[in-house]
Amino acid sequence: MTSERYRPLEGFYDGMIGSDGLPRSCCAPLWEHLTTLGPQGLASVQRSAELSLLNQGITFTVYADARGTEKIFPVDVVPRVLTFEEWTRLEAGLKQRLEALNHFLCDLYGDQKVLKDGVIPTDLVVNSPHFCRELVGTPVPENVFIHVSGTDLIQDEHGEFLVLEDNLRVPSGVSYVIENRIIMSRVLPDLFSRYRIFRVDHYPQMLLDGLRSVAPCDDPEIAVLTPGIYNSAYFEHSFLSAQMGVRLVEGGDLVVDDDVLYMKTTSGLQRVDVLYRRVDDAFLDPIAFRSDSLLGVPGLMHAYRRGNLVLANAPGAGVVDDKAMYAYIPRIIRYYLDQEPLLGQVNTYLCRESKDRDFVLAHLEELVLKPTDGSGGYGLLVGSHATRDELAAARAAVRAAPHRFIAQPIQKLATMPTLIGDPDPHLAARHIDLRPFAVYGAEDQISVLPGGLTRVALREGSLVVNSSQGGGSKDTWVLHDGGEHA
Helix, strand or coil: CCHHHHCCCCCCCCCCECCCCCCHHHHHHHHHHHHHHHHHHHHHHHHHHHHHHHHHHCCCECCCCCCEEEEEEEEEEEEEEHHHHHHHHHHHHHHHHHHHHHHHHHHHCCCCCCHHCCCCCCCHHCCCCCHHHCCCCCCCHHHHHCCCCCCCEEEEECCEEEEEEECCCCCCCCHHHHHHHHHHHHEEEEEEEECECCCCHHHHHHHHHHHHHHHCCCCEEEEEEEECCCCCCHHHHHHHHHHHEEEEEEEHHHEECCEEEEEEEEEEEECCEEEEEEECCCCCCCCCCCCCCCCCCHHHHHHHHHHCCCCCCCCHHHHHHCCCCCHHHHHHHHHHHHHCCCCCCCCEEECCCCCHHHHHCCCHHHEEEECCCCCCCCCCCCCHCCCCHHHHHHHHHHHCCCCEEEEEEEECCCEEEECCCCCCCCCEEEEEEEECCCEEHHHHHHCCCCCEEEEEECCCCCCCCCHHEEEEEEEEEEEEEECCCC
């Protein structure tokens, strides 16, 4: 039977099996169903899910894989279950964090009281590669910098959720949340009938409503700006534009005239009021930023500064994604909201500080070293898994440019049963995290999609869940109060 072979990892919180060795109450129907299916039945369900992914072309790109870049986004058919109580606490903490960060960005590009009051070091901001000096003093429509967020969370060995990092530039993955749910409802319909699960397919409408709320007119023209078909998240760009019923455009489809953005159509130029851009700041406008960029639109930032265009997310929001800034976010919450943070976060050592740097260099084998401007798992070093040469190279890099690195204790990431093994399918514990998505609209209206993208490290022992590093995903079920159908 499926249950006979599954063993949670000692010392880690398992989302399915409790410390007493029994399924958690919210997971009991799920575990019963998995046991009834058995290993071969579950493997058959997995094959059906993968075939659905293949037929629909649900892919992502791995630039560093010499065998080919285009990959089917791997999904594991054992879902993750969150109770209504767990989600209620998470949602409140996420809303608090986003509200504080949006106030911070408005202040940072405005009066800069946070710097004058010494809440965070000025040099940390001005030396960040994501700080846009050109935008200081530029009004932001409806005072919203963070239109879309994807916050990475982990569960520690006690099951407590902690914020691992913030993603405020062009967070991706929400399309896989929706597609995973569609696939799971097809391959496990009987299981869905036993649970009352919050839906996720309304996210495109959430996003559309949020973008409309910050627009400068009542009936705005909205478009999604993509770098093109070779971008790792192109599937998501096309998916969201189609679901929202708006145009998907590339830089060459747009032109700025008299500080107004237009898109080229067969019937002539059509004004764009809101641009949901999936292009990084540096490539948005070759006049304002990188002159060699072919992805953006010359003059785009002129239109933005004149108030003729909403850019989502706002340029400069990525300063919060700097991993050194992360350490100061509890202070930011207290400063702007006069509240204690509802969500904890991971203890962080700033290599820019001599005391922290000395500790990191002496204990690197026990830490995770991260570049402050890194993303996607690239450049990350897990000390306990590193070779002697890798550790030596990392120490040299820290000594040469300490401001470019932070370090954190290796976390005991929670696990979930995950189907592995061919031709011997069975469930094994694999480490997971969670990326919930939120939309920020006018008047501090924040909507959080119930659940999010549960990412899973498919390799045994791996703590790196990013798809670009060999990770996969799971459907995340947030239960209504009561959980099961009567």
